[in-house]
Amino acid sequence: MSNQMKALSKDKPEEGLWLGHHPVPEIGPDDVLIRVNKTGICGTDIHIWNWDEWAANTVPIPMITGHEFAGEIVELGRDVTGLKIGQRCSGEGHLITHDSRQSRSGKYHLDPGTRGIGVNEQGAFAQYLRLPAFNVVPLPDEIPDEIGAILDPLGNAVHTALSFEVLGEDVLITGAGPIGIMAAAVVRHAGARNVVLTDLNPDRLALAQTVVPRLRTVDVRHEELNDVIHELGMKEGFDIGLEMSGNQKALDQMVEALVMGGKIALLGIPPGKSPVDWSRIVFKAITIKGVYGREMFETWYKMIAMLQNGLDVSKVITHRFDVDQFKQGFEAMKSGKSGKVVLDWTKGR
Numbered sequence: 001m002s003n004q005m006k007a008l009s010k011d012k013p014e015e016g017l018w019l020g021h022h023p024v025p026e027i028g029p030d031d032v033l034i035r036v037n038k039t040g041i042c043g044t045d046i047h048i049w050n051w052d053e054w055a056a057n058t059v060p061i062p063m064i065t066g067h068e069f070a071g072e073i074v075e076l077g078r079d080v081t082g083l084k085i086g087q088r089c090s091g092e093g094h095l096i097t098h099d100s101r102q103s104r105s106g107k108y109h110l111d112p113g114t115r116g117i118g119v120n121e122q123g124a125f126a127q128y129l130r131l132p133a134f135n136v137v138p139l140p141d142e143i144p145d146e147i148g149a150i151l152d153p154l155g156n157a158v159h160t161a162l163s164f165e166v167l168g169e170d171v172l173i174t175g176a177g178p179i180g181i182m183a184a185a186v187v188r189h190a191g192a193r194n195v196v197l198t199d200l201n202p203d204r205l206a207l208a209q210t211v212v213p214r215l216r217t218v219d220v221r222h223e224e225l226n227d228v229i230h231e232l233g234m235k236e237g238f239d240i241g242l243e244m245s246g247n248q249k250a251l252d253q254m255v256e257a258l259v260m261g262g263k264i265a266l267l268g269i270p271p272g273k274s275p276v277d278w279s280r281i282v283f284k285a286i287t288i289k290g291v292y293g294r295e296m297f298e299t300w301y302k303m304i305a306m307l308q309n310g311l312d313v314s315k316v317i318t319h320r321f322d323v324d325q326f327k328q329g330f331e332a333m334k335s336g337k338s339g340k341v342v343l344d345w346t347k348g349r
Protein backbone atom coordinates (compact mmCIF):
# COMPACT_ATOMS: atom_id res chain seq x y z
CA MET A 1 0.00 0.00 0.00
CA SER A 2 1.38 3.39 -0.96
CA ASN A 3 1.25 5.87 1.88
CA GLN A 4 -0.82 8.31 -0.15
CA MET A 5 -4.56 8.14 -0.73
CA LYS A 6 -7.25 9.99 -2.60
CA ALA A 7 -9.59 12.02 -0.41
CA LEU A 8 -12.24 14.72 -0.70
CA SER A 9 -11.40 17.55 1.64
CA LYS A 10 -12.24 21.08 2.63
CA ASP A 11 -8.97 22.81 1.80
CA LYS A 12 -10.03 26.46 1.70
CA PRO A 13 -12.65 28.53 3.56
CA GLU A 14 -14.91 28.84 0.53
CA GLU A 15 -17.58 26.90 -1.35
CA GLY A 16 -16.59 23.44 -2.61
CA LEU A 17 -14.57 20.35 -1.77
CA TRP A 18 -11.35 19.28 -3.42
CA LEU A 19 -10.25 15.82 -4.50
CA GLY A 20 -6.56 15.48 -3.68
CA HIS A 21 -3.86 13.26 -2.26
CA HIS A 22 -3.39 12.92 1.48
CA PRO A 23 -1.30 10.64 3.69
CA VAL A 24 -2.98 7.36 4.69
CA PRO A 25 -3.88 7.80 8.40
CA GLU A 26 -1.70 6.09 10.99
CA ILE A 27 -3.65 4.06 13.49
CA GLY A 28 -3.28 3.85 17.25
CA PRO A 29 -3.35 0.69 19.37
CA ASP A 30 -7.17 0.71 19.68
CA ASP A 31 -7.94 1.72 16.08
CA VAL A 32 -8.50 -0.07 12.81
CA LEU A 33 -7.73 1.10 9.28
CA ILE A 34 -10.67 0.68 6.92
CA ARG A 35 -10.40 0.63 3.13
CA VAL A 36 -13.47 2.59 2.07
CA ASN A 37 -15.60 1.16 -0.76
CA LYS A 38 -18.73 3.33 -0.78
CA THR A 39 -19.77 6.56 0.91
CA GLY A 40 -23.05 8.43 1.24
CA ILE A 41 -23.37 12.20 0.92
CA CYS A 42 -25.20 13.72 3.90
CA GLY A 43 -26.91 17.08 4.40
CA THR A 44 -24.02 17.83 6.78
CA ASP A 45 -21.59 17.46 3.87
CA ILE A 46 -23.68 19.97 1.90
CA HIS A 47 -23.37 22.48 4.76
CA ILE A 48 -19.61 21.93 4.67
CA TRP A 49 -19.53 22.19 0.86
CA ASN A 50 -21.49 25.47 1.02
CA TRP A 51 -19.33 26.69 3.92
CA ASP A 52 -22.30 28.24 5.69
CA GLU A 53 -22.12 29.88 9.10
CA TRP A 54 -22.42 26.57 10.99
CA ALA A 55 -19.63 24.97 8.93
CA ALA A 56 -17.32 27.96 9.19
CA ASN A 57 -17.78 28.01 12.98
CA THR A 58 -17.42 24.26 13.45
CA VAL A 59 -15.09 22.62 10.93
CA PRO A 60 -11.31 23.15 11.08
CA ILE A 61 -9.44 23.28 7.75
CA PRO A 62 -8.08 21.16 6.13
CA MET A 63 -10.71 18.51 6.83
CA ILE A 64 -11.48 15.29 4.98
CA THR A 65 -15.28 15.31 5.08
CA GLY A 66 -17.82 12.48 5.07
CA HIS A 67 -19.12 10.11 7.73
CA GLU A 68 -21.37 7.64 5.91
CA PHE A 69 -19.31 4.70 4.68
CA ALA A 70 -18.83 0.99 4.12
CA GLY A 71 -15.54 -0.79 3.53
CA GLU A 72 -13.29 -3.46 4.90
CA ILE A 73 -10.69 -3.67 7.62
CA VAL A 74 -7.12 -3.74 6.28
CA GLU A 75 -5.12 -3.11 9.47
CA LEU A 76 -5.67 -3.74 13.19
CA GLY A 77 -4.17 -1.75 16.06
CA ARG A 78 -2.09 -3.87 18.40
CA ASP A 79 -4.68 -3.95 21.21
CA VAL A 80 -7.68 -4.68 18.99
CA THR A 81 -9.47 -7.94 19.63
CA GLY A 82 -12.58 -9.48 18.10
CA LEU A 83 -12.12 -8.05 14.58
CA LYS A 84 -10.30 -9.48 11.57
CA ILE A 85 -8.45 -8.20 8.53
CA GLY A 86 -10.86 -8.46 5.59
CA GLN A 87 -13.96 -7.95 7.76
CA ARG A 88 -16.56 -5.92 5.84
CA CYS A 89 -17.92 -3.13 7.99
CA SER A 90 -19.63 0.17 8.43
CA GLY A 91 -19.27 2.13 11.64
CA GLU A 92 -20.50 4.76 14.02
CA GLY A 93 -19.05 8.14 13.07
CA HIS A 94 -19.54 9.66 16.52
CA LEU A 95 -16.32 9.25 18.48
CA ILE A 96 -17.00 9.25 22.18
CA THR A 97 -15.12 9.46 25.44
CA HIS A 98 -15.57 6.70 27.97
CA ASP A 99 -15.41 8.66 31.21
CA SER A 100 -18.59 10.77 31.20
CA ARG A 101 -21.52 9.81 33.38
CA GLN A 102 -23.59 8.95 30.30
CA SER A 103 -20.91 6.76 28.74
CA ARG A 104 -20.29 4.95 31.99
CA SER A 105 -24.00 4.17 32.20
CA GLY A 106 -23.89 2.71 28.67
CA LYS A 107 -25.61 5.69 26.99
CA TYR A 108 -22.70 6.32 24.67
CA HIS A 109 -24.78 8.38 22.22
CA LEU A 110 -25.34 10.96 24.99
CA ASP A 111 -21.66 11.47 25.74
CA PRO A 112 -21.09 15.26 25.88
CA GLY A 113 -17.55 14.83 24.54
CA THR A 114 -18.70 13.36 21.21
CA ARG A 115 -16.65 14.29 18.14
CA GLY A 116 -17.78 13.56 14.60
CA ILE A 117 -15.69 12.13 11.80
CA GLY A 118 -15.81 14.37 8.75
CA VAL A 119 -16.69 17.33 11.00
CA ASN A 120 -14.24 17.47 13.94
CA GLU A 121 -11.95 14.55 12.95
CA GLN A 122 -10.68 13.38 9.56
CA GLY A 123 -13.53 11.68 7.76
CA ALA A 124 -14.60 8.93 5.42
CA PHE A 125 -14.50 10.59 1.98
CA ALA A 126 -11.15 8.90 1.44
CA GLN A 127 -9.67 5.63 0.30
CA TYR A 128 -8.73 4.87 3.91
CA LEU A 129 -10.32 5.77 7.23
CA ARG A 130 -8.96 5.42 10.74
CA LEU A 131 -11.66 4.45 13.23
CA PRO A 132 -11.60 3.28 16.85
CA ALA A 133 -12.32 -0.47 16.85
CA PHE A 134 -15.13 0.32 19.33
CA ASN A 135 -16.99 2.16 16.54
CA VAL A 136 -16.78 -0.62 13.94
CA VAL A 137 -20.03 -2.34 13.00
CA PRO A 138 -19.41 -5.57 11.05
CA LEU A 139 -21.67 -6.09 8.02
CA PRO A 140 -23.36 -9.43 7.43
CA ASP A 141 -22.91 -10.84 3.89
CA GLU A 142 -26.47 -10.03 2.86
CA ILE A 143 -26.03 -6.28 3.41
CA PRO A 144 -24.21 -4.85 0.37
CA ASP A 145 -21.68 -2.01 0.61
CA GLU A 146 -24.07 0.54 -0.80
CA ILE A 147 -26.57 -0.12 1.99
CA GLY A 148 -23.66 -0.21 4.44
CA ALA A 149 -22.82 3.30 3.24
CA ILE A 150 -26.23 4.65 4.29
CA LEU A 151 -26.55 2.96 7.68
CA ASP A 152 -25.68 6.22 9.43
CA PRO A 153 -28.77 8.09 8.14
CA LEU A 154 -30.87 4.92 8.26
CA GLY A 155 -29.77 4.76 11.90
CA ASN A 156 -31.09 8.29 12.48
CA ALA A 157 -34.38 7.13 10.97
CA VAL A 158 -34.47 3.95 13.07
CA HIS A 159 -33.54 5.76 16.27
CA THR A 160 -36.33 8.30 15.70
CA ALA A 161 -38.91 5.82 14.43
CA LEU A 162 -38.42 3.42 17.35
CA SER A 163 -38.48 6.19 19.98
CA PHE A 164 -42.04 5.13 20.79
CA GLU A 165 -43.91 1.85 20.37
CA VAL A 166 -45.41 2.01 16.83
CA LEU A 167 -47.09 -1.40 16.61
CA GLY A 168 -50.72 -0.78 15.65
CA GLU A 169 -50.33 2.99 15.88
CA ASP A 170 -51.08 5.75 13.38
CA VAL A 171 -47.89 7.64 12.59
CA LEU A 172 -47.41 11.06 11.00
CA ILE A 173 -43.99 11.92 9.56
CA THR A 174 -43.26 15.49 8.47
CA GLY A 175 -40.41 15.94 5.96
CA ALA A 176 -39.77 13.55 3.06
CA GLY A 177 -36.00 13.84 2.82
CA PRO A 178 -34.15 10.52 2.71
CA ILE A 179 -34.32 10.14 6.51
CA GLY A 180 -38.07 10.90 6.62
CA ILE A 181 -38.67 8.38 3.84
CA MET A 182 -36.57 5.74 5.60
CA ALA A 183 -38.38 6.44 8.89
CA ALA A 184 -41.67 5.78 7.09
CA ALA A 185 -40.28 2.47 5.82
CA VAL A 186 -39.17 1.55 9.35
CA VAL A 187 -42.50 2.27 11.06
CA ARG A 188 -44.28 0.39 8.26
CA HIS A 189 -41.92 -2.57 8.84
CA ALA A 190 -42.39 -2.27 12.62
CA GLY A 191 -46.15 -2.70 12.38
CA ALA A 192 -47.70 0.78 12.37
CA ARG A 193 -51.26 0.94 10.97
CA ASN A 194 -51.54 4.20 9.01
CA VAL A 195 -48.28 5.85 7.92
CA VAL A 196 -48.63 9.38 6.53
CA LEU A 197 -45.71 11.41 5.19
CA THR A 198 -45.95 15.14 4.42
CA ASP A 199 -43.77 17.49 2.40
CA LEU A 200 -43.99 20.38 -0.08
CA ASN A 201 -41.71 18.69 -2.62
CA PRO A 202 -43.59 16.45 -5.09
CA ASP A 203 -40.38 14.72 -6.27
CA ARG A 204 -39.61 13.56 -2.75
CA LEU A 205 -43.17 12.42 -2.11
CA ALA A 206 -43.07 10.45 -5.38
CA LEU A 207 -39.78 8.84 -4.34
CA ALA A 208 -41.29 7.94 -0.96
CA GLN A 209 -44.12 6.10 -2.74
CA THR A 210 -41.57 3.87 -4.47
CA VAL A 211 -39.71 3.07 -1.22
CA VAL A 212 -42.51 2.53 1.31
CA PRO A 213 -45.43 0.12 0.88
CA ARG A 214 -48.95 1.36 1.72
CA LEU A 215 -47.79 4.91 2.40
CA ARG A 216 -50.15 7.88 2.25
CA THR A 217 -48.21 10.93 1.09
CA VAL A 218 -49.59 14.43 1.57
CA ASP A 219 -48.50 17.55 -0.27
CA VAL A 220 -49.52 20.07 2.37
CA ARG A 221 -49.83 22.82 -0.23
CA HIS A 222 -52.84 21.02 -1.69
CA GLU A 223 -54.30 18.87 1.10
CA GLU A 224 -55.40 19.30 4.71
CA LEU A 225 -54.20 16.76 7.27
CA ASN A 226 -57.63 16.85 8.86
CA ASP A 227 -59.19 15.54 5.64
CA VAL A 228 -56.61 12.75 5.53
CA ILE A 229 -57.38 11.80 9.13
CA HIS A 230 -61.06 11.36 8.18
CA GLU A 231 -60.28 9.64 4.90
CA LEU A 232 -58.19 7.01 6.71
CA GLY A 233 -60.86 6.48 9.35
CA MET A 234 -58.79 7.61 12.30
CA LYS A 235 -61.07 8.76 15.03
CA GLU A 236 -59.06 11.39 16.80
CA GLY A 237 -55.76 11.84 15.02
CA PHE A 238 -52.26 10.41 14.91
CA ASP A 239 -50.77 8.65 17.92
CA ILE A 240 -47.16 9.41 17.08
CA GLY A 241 -45.38 12.17 15.13
CA LEU A 242 -41.85 12.05 13.75
CA GLU A 243 -40.66 15.56 12.85
CA MET A 244 -37.95 15.34 10.18
CA SER A 245 -38.19 18.71 8.42
CA GLY A 246 -37.05 21.33 10.93
CA ASN A 247 -39.98 23.40 9.65
CA GLN A 248 -42.03 25.35 12.18
CA LYS A 249 -45.28 24.99 10.23
CA ALA A 250 -44.81 21.23 10.02
CA LEU A 251 -44.43 21.01 13.79
CA ASP A 252 -47.56 23.16 14.31
CA GLN A 253 -49.51 20.92 11.93
CA MET A 254 -48.23 17.86 13.74
CA VAL A 255 -49.33 19.12 17.16
CA GLU A 256 -52.80 19.83 15.74
CA ALA A 257 -53.04 16.40 14.06
CA LEU A 258 -52.04 14.40 17.16
CA VAL A 259 -54.39 12.69 19.63
CA MET A 260 -54.53 13.80 23.26
CA GLY A 261 -51.46 12.33 24.93
CA GLY A 262 -49.70 11.89 21.58
CA LYS A 263 -45.95 11.59 21.29
CA ILE A 264 -43.46 13.46 19.11
CA ALA A 265 -39.86 12.56 18.27
CA LEU A 266 -37.91 15.50 16.86
CA LEU A 267 -34.98 14.94 14.50
CA GLY A 268 -35.41 17.90 12.13
CA ILE A 269 -33.29 20.92 13.05
CA PRO A 270 -34.96 24.35 12.74
CA PRO A 271 -32.67 27.01 11.23
CA GLY A 272 -32.82 29.18 14.39
CA LYS A 273 -35.09 29.84 17.33
CA SER A 274 -38.72 29.38 16.43
CA PRO A 275 -42.00 30.18 18.18
CA VAL A 276 -43.75 27.18 19.71
CA ASP A 277 -47.34 27.14 20.99
CA TRP A 278 -46.43 25.55 24.31
CA SER A 279 -49.88 25.88 25.87
CA ARG A 280 -51.32 23.78 23.04
CA ILE A 281 -48.69 21.12 23.79
CA VAL A 282 -49.42 21.24 27.54
CA PHE A 283 -53.20 21.01 27.13
CA LYS A 284 -52.86 18.12 24.68
CA ALA A 285 -50.51 16.39 27.16
CA ILE A 286 -47.96 15.73 24.44
CA THR A 287 -44.61 14.05 25.10
CA ILE A 288 -41.66 15.41 23.08
CA LYS A 289 -38.31 13.69 22.65
CA GLY A 290 -35.26 15.16 20.93
CA VAL A 291 -33.27 12.58 18.99
CA TYR A 292 -29.53 12.75 18.43
CA GLY A 293 -27.43 10.31 16.43
CA ARG A 294 -27.87 6.59 16.90
CA GLU A 295 -27.87 4.57 20.11
CA MET A 296 -24.58 2.73 20.41
CA PHE A 297 -25.16 0.08 19.52
CA GLU A 298 -28.78 -0.85 20.00
CA THR A 299 -29.92 1.21 16.97
CA TRP A 300 -27.29 -0.54 14.82
CA TYR A 301 -28.37 -3.93 16.12
CA LYS A 302 -32.07 -3.35 15.39
CA MET A 303 -31.35 -1.77 12.02
CA ILE A 304 -29.29 -4.71 10.82
CA ALA A 305 -31.85 -7.16 12.22
CA MET A 306 -34.65 -5.40 10.31
CA LEU A 307 -32.59 -5.35 7.09
CA GLN A 308 -32.04 -9.08 7.50
CA ASN A 309 -35.75 -9.52 8.07
CA GLY A 310 -37.04 -7.78 4.93
CA LEU A 311 -36.77 -4.03 5.55
CA ASP A 312 -35.84 -2.69 2.11
CA VAL A 313 -34.64 0.91 1.75
CA SER A 314 -32.51 0.32 -1.35
CA LYS A 315 -34.69 2.48 -3.60
CA VAL A 316 -33.91 5.54 -1.49
CA ILE A 317 -30.52 5.53 -3.25
CA THR A 318 -31.25 7.46 -6.46
CA HIS A 319 -27.76 8.43 -7.65
CA ARG A 320 -24.43 6.62 -7.86
CA PHE A 321 -21.15 8.18 -8.99
CA ASP A 322 -17.48 7.31 -9.05
CA VAL A 323 -15.66 9.63 -6.70
CA ASP A 324 -14.02 11.38 -9.66
CA GLN A 325 -17.53 12.63 -10.50
CA PHE A 326 -18.20 13.88 -6.98
CA LYS A 327 -19.29 17.28 -8.29
CA GLN A 328 -22.27 15.67 -10.02
CA GLY A 329 -23.09 13.90 -6.77
CA PHE A 330 -23.16 17.14 -4.84
CA GLU A 331 -25.19 18.81 -7.61
CA ALA A 332 -27.76 16.00 -7.38
CA MET A 333 -27.96 16.49 -3.59
CA LYS A 334 -28.34 20.25 -3.94
CA SER A 335 -31.13 19.90 -6.53
CA GLY A 336 -33.51 18.84 -3.74
CA LYS A 337 -34.82 16.11 -6.05
CA SER A 338 -32.49 13.28 -5.08
CA GLY A 339 -32.72 10.55 -2.50
CA LYS A 340 -29.40 9.30 -1.16
CA VAL A 341 -26.34 9.85 -3.35
CA VAL A 342 -23.59 7.22 -3.06
CA LEU A 343 -19.97 7.69 -4.16
CA ASP A 344 -17.87 4.68 -5.21
CA TRP A 345 -14.19 4.62 -4.16
CA THR A 346 -13.26 1.24 -5.65
CA LYS A 347 -12.38 2.22 -9.24
CA GLY A 348 -8.76 2.07 -10.32
CA ARG A 349 -7.06 0.92 -7.16
Ligand code: ZN
Pocket residue numbers: 042043044067068152153
Ligand atom coordinates in the same frame (compact mmCIF):
# COMPACT_ATOMS: atom_id res chain seq x y z
ZN1 ZN B 1 -25.12 11.76 7.75
